Amino acid sequence: MRIVLDVDLDSTLGCGQAHRWRKAGDSWEGVLGDSVVTLTQTEDGFECVGCSEERILSYMRADDDLNGIYEECAAADPYVAELIDGCRGLRILRQDHWECIATYILAVNANVKRIGTMVESVCREFGRDLGGRHSFPTPEEIVSKKERIPICKLGYREGRFVRFAESVANGAFDPDSLEGLPYGRCVEELLKIEGVGPKVADCIALFSYGHLDAFPIDARIGHVLKEKYGAEGSYKVLAEFSRNRFGRYCGYSQEFLYHSDSILASQVQAGGLQPNSIS
DNA sequence: CATCAACCTGATCA
DNA sequence: ATGATCAGGTTGA
Numbered sequence: 001m002r003i004v005l006d007v008d009l010d011s012t013l014g015c016g017q018a019h020r021w022r023k024a025g026d027s028w029e030g031v032l033g034d035s036v037v038t039l040t041q042t043e044d045g046f047e048c049v050g051c052s053e054e055r056i057l058s059y060m061r062a063d064d065d066l067n068g069i070y071e072e073c074a075a076a077d078p079y080v081a082e083l084i085d086g087c088r089g090l091r092i093l094r095q096d097h098w099e100c101i102a103t104y105i106l107a108v109n110a111n112v113k114r115i116g117t118m119v120e121s122v123c124r125e126f127g128r129d130l131g132g133r134h135s136f137p138t139p140e141e142i143v144s145k146k147e148r149i150p151i152c153k154l155g156y157r158e159g160r161f162v163r164f165a166e167s168v169a170n171g172a173f174d175p176d177s178l179e180g181l182p183y184g185r186c187v188e189e190l191l192k193i194e195g196v197g198p199k200v201a202d203c204i205a206l207f208s209y210g211h212l213d214a215f216p217i218d219a220r221i222g223h224v225l226k227e228k229y230g231a232e233g234s235y236k237v238l239a240e241f242s243r244n245r246f247g248r249y250c251g252y253s254q255e256f257l258y259h260s261d262s263i264l265a266s267q268v269q270a271g272g273l274q275p276n277s278i279s
Numbered sequence: 280c281a282t283c284a285a286c287c288t289g290a291t292c293a
Numbered sequence: 294a295t296g297a298t299c300a301g302g303t304t305g306a
Contacts, residue, residue: 109301114289155287160303197303219301234281 001053004045006066008089013039015259016112017207018093019103019119020136029133031123032059033096036133061094061210069212069249073256076247079228083256086263090255093207097175098168099136100208105164105195106157107203121152122161139169160195167193183211198235212251215242220265224257 013021013028021030027040037050048056057063066089074081106122107115119136125148126137142149142165149158167173173193178186186209190201202216217225217238225231231241246253 107301108303109286110288111290111301114301117289153288156285156303157287195303199302 001048002042002045003048003053003056005057005060005062006089007045007060007091009039009041009046011087011090011259012093015090015255017255018095019116031130031133031135034128034130034135036130059094060091064091066091069252072247072249073253077245077253080246080253080256083260087256087259090259092212092251092255094210095208097178097208098139100204101175101190101193101196102161102164104200104203105160105193106154108157108195108200118152118154125151139165143169157195163194178209183213186211206251212249213243215239215246215250215254217242220261221254221258224261
């Protein structure tokens with residue numbers, strides 16, 4: 001199915017906001033619900049196999065006015081304005097609540113690569129076999145086989161992960177109940193979950209509940225804030241600085257800062273280029 | 280409210 | 294090859 005949408009699949013699916021997409025050849029393969037989905041970039045959008053148009057458009061937040069958002073981000077900060085040209089078509093996604101929270105509990109103190117390994121391992125062990133790929137497990141699927149969790153090597157995230165699955169399975173926590181809350185209330189509720197601190201709460205608020213004014217500050221963004229803006233301090237201080245600086249779509253600005261810095265980092269690692277040679 | 284050690288695994292460095 | 298060091302957020306003292 002052909003979808004017309006302003007999106008760049010490489011940056012959107014590869015930037016680390018979602019962890020189940022893999023690039024094979026010129027296509028991206030991922031899992032949405034119980035469907036293996038394959039997306040292939042075209043000039044004016046992408047070819048989509050494996051899910052409905054409605055579903056993929058919702059996942060891609062097709063209702064976001066990308067140009068308007070980019071313009072506001074650019075107007076708020078000249079460095080972000082510079083970065084946007086290298087990030088055209090990067091979209092924030094709208095991920096499933098349960099899957100996003102569970103995934104980001106695993107993401108604590110882990111790099112993108114390791115997060116991917118842990119998530120795939122949880123899916124392989126507890127999810128449904130969809131033919132090559134596995135669905136992200138339901139809370140019930142995790143609880144019913146929880147004695148097998150050590151196979152996934154989640155480290156100290158293991159207990160938190162299982163207990164969160166249990167709380168959703170027994171109804172103590174309903175991820176859908178945070179739908180529609182304003183940003184501050186949403187984060188407040190998320191922080192009550194064991195293993196969810198300020199950074200993870202902001203990731204979930206941004207990537208699942210659509211709070212584009214959430215600004216997750218991880219180690220990489222912390223470095224960028226210090227290097228480019230001279231900003232230092234506690235999470236709260238940096239978050240306040242960033243929201244003031246980058247405006248109401250600062251979640252998008254965060255992605256530009258993060259994505260550009262990760263490209264820079266990979267170039268540095270590949271050899272030659274020094275961190276300061278651009279800029 | 281701020282500081283800090285402990286937590287677990289995988290990658291990278293000697 | 295082997296061991297040391299480091300990267301990465303949250304928790305609880």
